Amino acid sequence: MARPSDHVDGARLWRRLMDLSRFGARADGGVDRQTLTQAEIAARAHLVALGRSLGLDPYTDEGANLFLRCPGRRPDLPAVLAGSHIDSQPMGGRFDGAFGVMAAFEAVEAIRAAGLVPERAIEIVAFTNEEGCRFSPGMTGSDLFTGVRTLAEVAGIRDAAGITQGDALAAVLASDRDVPQRPFRRPVAAFVEPHIEQGPILERDGIPIGVVTGIQGTRRYRVTVTGEAAHAGTAERRERRDALMAAVRMIAAIDRAAADPADTKLTVGMIEVTPNAPSVVPAEVLFSIDLRHPDNAVVDRLDAEIRAIVEAERGPCAASLRQIQHNPSLTFSPDLRAAIATAAGALGLPHRDILSAAGHDARQLHAVCPTGMIFVPCRDGVSHNPAEWAEPDDLAAGARVLADVMWHLATGDEVRAVAS
Amino acid sequence: MARPSDHVDGARLWRRLMDLSRFGARADGGVDRQTLTQAEIAARAHLVALGRSLGLDPYTDEGANLFLRCPGRRPDLPAVLAGSHIDSQPMGGRFDGAFGVMAAFEAVEAIRAAGLVPERAIEIVAFTNEEGCRFSPGMTGSDLFTGVRTLAEVAGIRDAAGITQGDALAAVLASDRDVPQRPFRRPVAAFVEPHIEQGPILERDGIPIGVVTGIQGTRRYRVTVTGEAAHAGTAERRERRDALMAAVRMIAAIDRAAADPADTKLTVGMIEVTPNAPSVVPAEVLFSIDLRHPDNAVVDRLDAEIRAIVEAERGPCAASLRQIQHNPSLTFSPDLRAAIATAAGALGLPHRDILSAAGHDARQLHAVCPTGMIFVPCRDGVSHNPAEWAEPDDLAAGARVLADVMWHLATGDEVRAVAS
Structure with a gap:
């Protein structure tokens, strides 16, 4: 059988990450693309255009979460999701969040390039305000999507300039007039979030793939x-x-x-x-x-x-x-952890279990569907910093594992934990 | 001989202080009239109009210091100055600085109401950016006037929004097109700065007049x-x-x-x-x-x-x-301290020596001419706070002492320390 990961193009993934880093680029090489700002609105428009050029259908919701849908054979089944976020800290880097979203693009393209059509739709997702630096607390998009918080609870939160999150959301959605809105709390079959580790362990151990066991x-x-x-x-x-x-x-x-x-x-x-x-x-x-x-x-x-x-x-x-x-600390789905470890093993990629020290949107998704995370090393464990860096080969390895895992989840083969 | 202090009108002084406090008024009763802001520009226009209505001639300089000149018989002699500043802290009160300027108006009006014409011109002065909260350090106007610092040294200082003091000065001077500019470092015969104590001593001792000995x-x-x-x-x-x-x-x-x-x-x-x-x-x-x-x-x-x-x-x-x-700590002119104590004594007003714990524009003027300060009590010693308060009777007492001292200085009678 064709293996999607064979069609992952590491150079294309790297180029697209660098393209994305132009939105909100800082002079020091970092990124200031805080949530719901003009820089993020422009990055969002870029992703919608990229998705459309690949034949993907863009959707949003009242929380300004962005979905790019690759249809499957069975529109009646819940989709499988992969992605992360594109907002950054004010002194942020080029990989935190962005890698997860661009790796999901790569996975979808690789599955298609392999000539495969999944049973379930695959959706690339970028959740709103993961970082929580402009409007605190963060995870706004995944909270709204999974029903942890309501729009009424988040709308009144103000940034340092006094702008409410509700007004900032309205401005973004106004710029998305041509993107259809869907309701929150849609059923999801599974979610996988690739991310840089933001810690020193994988780099120190020389291991490209971290199978994330949970979040502290x-x-x-x-x-x-x-x-x-x-x-x-x-x-x-x-x-x-x-x-x-x-x-x-x-x-x-x-x-x-x-x-x-x-x-x-x-x-x-x-x-x-x-x-x-x-x-x-x-x-x-x-x-x-x-x-x-x-x-x-x-x-x-x-x-x-x-x-x-x-x-x-x-x-x-x-x-x-x-x-x-x-x-509180949480533990991810054992089936998804096994699927990630199996995919990495089949590709001959060294992997190890690792606990996430940072919070991620995966925490919220974990409450509504089988969820997993794939970590890749980042230099010196540095993140939330313009100096954030990850090696192109490691990012490509993460995308390859993601491509095979998403194909696995979207066909339902051997994935007992995926909701019907 | 007519005594100017008999013509000081405490109710008028209070009304004018309250009028001035409308510029930059805070909802909590305090004042936010930071230097070179729109609120201060409006307050400045108000003072120019008030001065003109009293027949005083307004002048400014490249540091946006504001002078209102009451001519004397001898235009060849250096003027005597009285005043303080009208800029405030962001959470400031109605009396800090403002009292000194409005007391100087009262002194000039009282001298005129007594039918007296001084030998020397008397100028009411409001120095720019005493507070130093927007552009730090403060005392910008008195530093420039006395030559402690140059325009080149202060122009590049930026506020929190990134605006330079030079640009802010230019905006204020543009609004003062009809006010003639004079050079810095003009000779001054003497300077007296009335001010609230900003400490608890006078109130505690029940003494309305503090003869300021120096600045810590x-x-x-x-x-x-x-x-x-x-x-x-x-x-x-x-x-x-x-x-x-x-x-x-x-x-x-x-x-x-x-x-x-x-x-x-x-x-x-x-x-x-x-x-x-x-x-x-x-x-x-x-x-x-x-x-x-x-x-x-x-x-x-x-x-x-x-x-x-x-x-x-x-x-x-x-x-x-x-x-x-x-x-470093400084000691004011013994002659001026004596003149203030003598005037208070002649009016039957209890007075005591007191050290200024706060800095004032008088520090800068002290370097170029005989200088003194008159303190009046303020409630609980509270200042730089919207709750700042001074009793109308105490403010009137300070203005009465100022009126007699200014007349004394402007006629040259018995004031050995005044430069010719």
């Missing part, structure tokens, strides 16, 4: 510290209610608490100071906390410690902690 | 911490170069160092994080330090400690500290 648990918080504005030159220390000094004490203590165990990931990535003027004692500070660990018990213990620290270090200020996200 | 020393810094952006979910703690955690350690240690002596004022009012995204380890942090103490030796010792802390706490990040301002 995450809690995300916002802490607001409220003090009182005062003149920097006149207000006495004992009279001050300095929101920044209270926040600094909290962050330093939280960082110390998270030093054990050593594989805890604790990040304060965002801090907003009001009024943020050099000669004014800060009246208010808002900061983010991102806490992750593979062991749910560790996350839960640190959750309690963080709450205690915020209270203990607030001094004369008021403080409130709001948990905005809590995702 | 200040050092201002910017610290840049450079780390590396990384993914919050995947980058291991030991591999991170987290710019925010390094900055937090520095700020916490600097705050502890500044706890002794207890009257040290140490403020970190501004912090900018790049990329400031919740799921990205911060790549760079810029923060401000504002350090003040009346004793230059204390400031110098803490300067050395701060430099050592920045180096000691940077961890795997790079750090650079830049001192952007250093003003």
Whole structure:
């Protein structure tokens, strides 16, 4: 039987990734293509045009998720999906998300080039606002698609400029007038998300394919510290209610608490100071906390410690902690993990099981259909950074595994876990 | 002899302060009239119109300082100046700066209402960008006027939106087409700046008039911490170069160092994080330090400690500290202090010597002419805050002292210190 992976073209995949990286290109080689911005709208138009040139049918939904559908023999069966996201961090790289979407294009083209027509439709998907840097929290598109959140819940979230996510979605959908809209929560037979590892393990071990076993648990918080504005030159220390000094004490203590165990990931990535003027004692500070660990018990213990620290270090200020996200650790479908490992093995590609330290849209899809992820190495584990880099051969290997897995899923051969 | 102070109208002064507070009014009762903004341009137009209605001649200069001149009998003699500034902090109050300017109007009107014509011209002045919150450092107008800095030095400074101070100055001067421009560094006979105390002493002691003895020393810094952006979910703690955690350690240690002596004022009012995204380890942090103490030796010792802390706490990040301002403590003209105390005494107003904890334009003028400041109480010492408040009677008392002092200075009677 023809093997789709034989028709994967690594050079074409690389060229298309570089083409996509022009949308929102940064001078330092990175990408700033934050969700629902003009840069992403342009990238989206590019993908719709590319899909149409390949005979794929574009669809969207009220969450601005983008689907490019390759029809199968049986339109009555739910489709199999492959893809990721095309939005980036403000100082993002060229591969995070983009690789998953462009690898899905490659898989569909390879299946066709092999002269094969699948039973089920295959859809390439790019979910909206995976990153959550402009509108927080992220995973907006996959949350809406799977019903975790509703449009009403996400529409009012504002970016730093005060624009609501609802208005930003409307602007994107207006630019997609010729793309038909479908409802959320359509049945899906399976989802596969290829992605760079965003960690150092595969590169260190010299293994091109990671069979992702699951995703580590995450809690995300916002802490607001409220003090009182005062003149920097006149207000006495004992009279001050300095929101920044209270926040600094909290962050330093939280960082110390998270030093054990050593594989805890604790990040304060965002801090907003009001009024943020050099000669004014800060009246208010808002900061983010991102806490992750593979062991749910560790996350839960640190959750309690963080709450205690915020209270203990607030001094004369008021403080409130709001948990905005809590995702326990999850384990992906054993059948899909086996399908990925089998495809890699048949291609002679070294592979290993690996836990995803980062969240992905696959978390949301996991709740509604058999879901898996294919990791490929990235240099030094660097991601969310303009220096992000992956080797063309590794990306091609990931696309080859994806092509064979998608064909497998779309024909139903030997895939017991695929919903009928 | 007629006493100008008898003609000071406290109700008029209050009404005019409230009128001025409409420009840049905040919903919380405060003022956001940052320098060279549309709100300040409108306030400026209001003052030019008010001055013209009183027969005063408006002038400006390339630094957009605003002068309203009441001519004297001897145009050949340098003028005496009174005033302050009308720009505010983003979360500012109605009295900081504005009181000094409106009290100067009251003094000029009172002198005229008393039927007096001074020997020297009296000029009301509003200096540009005293606050330094939009374009840092502040005192731009008085620095330019007195020659401390040149236009070339200040023009390239950018606000948070990337606008240069030079472009912002040009926009204001364009709106002042009908106001004649004069050169910087014109000779001045004397300068008096009335101001709210911005501290708790006068209110606590129940004394309406503070004879300001001098200004406490200040050092201002910017610290840049450079780390590396990384993914919050995947980058291991030991591999991170987290710019925010390094900055937090520095700020916490600097705050502890500044706890002794207890009257040290140490403020970190501004912090900018790049990329400031919740799921990205911060790549760079810029923060401000504002350090003040009346004793230059204390400031110098803490300067050395701060430099050592920045180096000691940077961890795997790079750090650079830049001192952007250093003003040693200064003592105002004994003659002017005596003139203010004498005027207050003649009016039966309780007065006391007081050190200014905050910087003022008077610092710059002190370098070129006999200079003094009159403080009035403000509630709870609160300033740089929408809740800033001063009692109408105290403001009127300050304006009365100013009126008599300005008459004294403008006639030259008994004022040995005034330059010819």
